[in-house]
Amino acid sequence: MIEINGSLGEGGGQVLRSALTLSLLTQQPVRLTNIRGRRPKPGLQPQHLTAVKAAAEISSATVTGAALDSQELTFAPADVRAGDYRFDIGTAGSTSLVLQTIYLPLALGPDLSGLGDPKGLGSEITLIGGTHVPWSPSFHYLDLQWRPYVERLGLRIGLELELAGFYPQGNGQARARIERVERIGGMHLTERGALKGIQGISAVANLDKSIAERQRAQAMRRLQGRHNRIEIELLDLPSRVKGTFLLLLAEFKHGSACYVGLGAPGKRAEQVADEACLWLERFLATNGALDEYLADQLLLPLAFAEGPSELRTAKVTPHLLTNAEIIRAFGAAEIEIAGETGKPGLVRVRLRRETRGRGDKVMGDGRREIETGDER
Numbered sequence: 001m002i003e004i005n006g007s008l009g010e011g012g013g014q015v016l017r018s019a020l021t022l023s024l025l026t027q028q029p030v031r032l033t034n035i036r037g038r039r040p041k042p043g044l045q046p047q048h049l050t051a052v053k054a055a056a057e058i059s060s061a062t063v064t065g066a067a068l069d070s071q072e073l074t075f076a077p078a079d080v081r082a083g084d085y086r087f088d089i090g091t092a093g094s095t096s097l098v099l100q101t102i103y104l105p106l107a108l109g110p111d112l113s114g115l116g117d118p119k120g121l122g123s124e125i126t127l128i129g130g131t132h133v134p135w136s137p138s139f140h141y142l143d144l145q146w147r148p149y150v151e152r153l154g155l156r157i158g159l160e161l162e163l164a165g166f167y168p169q170g171n172g173q174a175r176a177r178i179e180r181v182e183r184i185g186g187m188h189l190t191e192r193g194a195l196k197g198i199q200g201i202s203a204v205a206n207l208d209k210s211i212a213e214r215q216r217a218q219a220m221r222r223l224q225g226r227h228n229r230i231e232i233e234l235l236d237l238p239s240r241v242k243g244t245f246l247l248l249l250a251e252f253k254h255g256s257a258c259y260v261g262l263g264a265p266g267k268r269a270e271q272v273a274d275e276a277c278l279w280l281e282r283f284l285a286t287n288g289a290l291d292e293y294l295a296d297q298l299l300l301p302l303a304f305a306e307g308p309s310e311l312r313t314a315k316v317t318p319h320l321l322t323n324a325e326i327i328r329a330f331g332a333a334e335i336e337i338a339g340e341t342g343k344p345g346l347v348r349v350r351l352r353r354e355t356r357g358r359g360d361k362v363m364g365d366g367r368r369e370i371e372t373g374d375e376r
Contacts, residue, residue: 002030002330006071009322011038013048017101018326020055020075021300024105026330029076036071043069047093047129051101054087058102058123080109082123082180089129092170094136098127099176104301106178107155122179131165131172132245137293138260139164139174140201140247145258146297149290153301154184164205166243167264186307187298190346192289193253197229198280201247202273205239211269212236215246215261218273223248226284244269248276255289257314286344288314295347296320302349303333309349316345 002023006015016035023030036042044052044067052066052073059077066073087098106123131139137146143159150157158177165172202216216232223230232246244263250256261276263269283291290298295313299320302309313320316339324335333352339345 001074001076002028004030004032004326004329005037006032006035007037009325010318011322012036013051013097014319014322015326016044016048016073017051017097018300018323019330020051020101021104022326022330022332023075024055024059024077024080024102025108025304026332027077027079028330029074032073032075034071035073043071044073045069045093046089046091047097050087050089050093050129051098054085054098054102055105057085057087058083058106080105082106082109082121084124084126086126087128089127089170092130092133092165092167094133095127095129095131095165095172095174096137096139096142098129099125099142099174100137100297103155103157103176103178104304107157107181108184108304109180122177125176125178127174127176128170129165129172130167130170131161131163131174132243132260132262133165133167133170134262137297138245138247138262139172140203140245141258141260141293144247144249145256145291145294149187149294149298150301153187153298153305154181155179155301156181162238164203164237164239164241164243166205166239166241166262169241171240184301184305186305186309186349187302188310189255189289190310190312192255192287192312195227196251196253197227197231198223198248198250199230200232200249200276201235201245202232203235203237203246204244205237206242207244209234209236211244211263214269215244215273218270219246219248219277222274222277223280244272246273246276248280250280250283252289257283257288257291258294259283259291283314286314288312288344290314292317292320296323299323299327299335299347299349303327303335303351305349305351308351309347311347313339313345313347316341316343320347
C-alpha cells in the first residue's frame with residue numbers, strides 16, 4: 001500500500017485527488033493521512049468526499065474513512081469500469097476537479113465492449129455543483145483551454161454545460177463524455193511562438209446584460225494595443241443562481257494561456273475584467289508556452305503518455321511541485337522541474353511502466369523500479 005501524507009507540499013485537495021487518480025491507474029491501494037493538513041479547515045469537505053465516492057464508484061473500490069472532515073482514508077480499487085455516472089456535490093464545490101479525478105482512469109480503462117458491455121468504449125458523467133467557482137478551473141476554462149490539449153495527447157472528451165453554478169449556491173450541472181483510448185502520446189511545447197490573437201467570453205447569469213458589456217469594455221481598454229485581433233463574446237448563461245465571469249484566451253503559434261476573473265456580490269464588473277487582464281499581462285511578460293494552471297493539469301496524463309514530454313510553464317507553482325511528488329510516490333513517471341517557485345520553468349516527464357494483458361492497463365511498482373531502475 002502506498003502511504004501518502006496529505007500535508008505534503010501545498011497540503012490541499014490536490015494530494016488527495018492525484019493519489020486517487022494514480023491508485024485507479026496503477027491499481028495500487030493507497031492510505032492517506034493528514035488529509036488537507038495545511039488548510040484552515042482540514043479533512044474531507046463535500047467536494048473532496050465526492051471525488052472519493054466517484055473514484056470508488058467507477059472502480060468498485062474498498063474504502064475506509066470516507067466521511068466529512070475525515071483526515072485519514074484508505075482506498076483499494078478494483079477494475080475501472082465505463083458507464084453512466086452521476087455525482088452531486090451538494091454544495092458549490094468544483095465539478096471540474098471531480099471530473100479531473102476520474103477522467104483519465106476512465107479513458108485508459110479496460111475495453112469491455114467485447115464482453116457485451118455497451119458502455120465498454122465510453123462513459124457519460126453528470127456533475128452537479130459549482131461550475132464557475134474560485135480556486136478551480138471553470139467549465140469554460142476546461143472546454144476552451146484544457147480539453148484541446150488533452151485531445152492533442154490523444155484523449156477524446158466532450159463537455160456540455162447545462163446550468164452554470166456559481167459560489168456560494170452552486171446548483172450547476174455539466175456533462176462529460178469520455179471515450180476509451182488505447183494510448184496517449186507525449187507533448188513537446190517549449191516555445192509559444194507569435195501571438196495570433198486574444199479571444200474571450202464575458203458572461204452573466206440572471207443579471208443585467210450591461211454587466212457583461214462593462215466587463216468586456218474594460219478588458220478591451222486594458223488589452224488595447226496587444227494585438228489587432230481581440231474578440232470578446234457576450235453570453236447570457238442558463239442558471240438557477242446569479243453570477244458573472246470574464247475569460248481571456250491568448251492564442252500563440254504553438255501555445256496558449258487562459259485566465260478567468262470571477263464576479264462576486266459587491267464586486268464591480270471592471271474589477272472582474274481587471275483581474276483576468278492582470279493575470280494575462282503577467283503571463284505575457286514571461287517566456288512560458290502555457291499558463292501555470294494547464295501545466296499542472298497536464299502532468300498526470302503526461303505521466304502515462306507513450307513518449308517523453310517537455311513543457312515550458314509560465315510559473316512553477318506549489319500545485320505543480322506537489323503533483324510531481326505524488327506521481328513519483330506511485331513510481332509512475334520520472335519528472336524533472338527546472339525553475340524556481342513562482343518563476344517560469346521547464347517540466348520534463350518520462351513514463352515508467354509495465355503493461356499486463358491485452359487491455360494495456362498501466363501498472364506501476366514504484367519501489368521495485370526505484371531499486372532496479374527497470375523500465376519497460
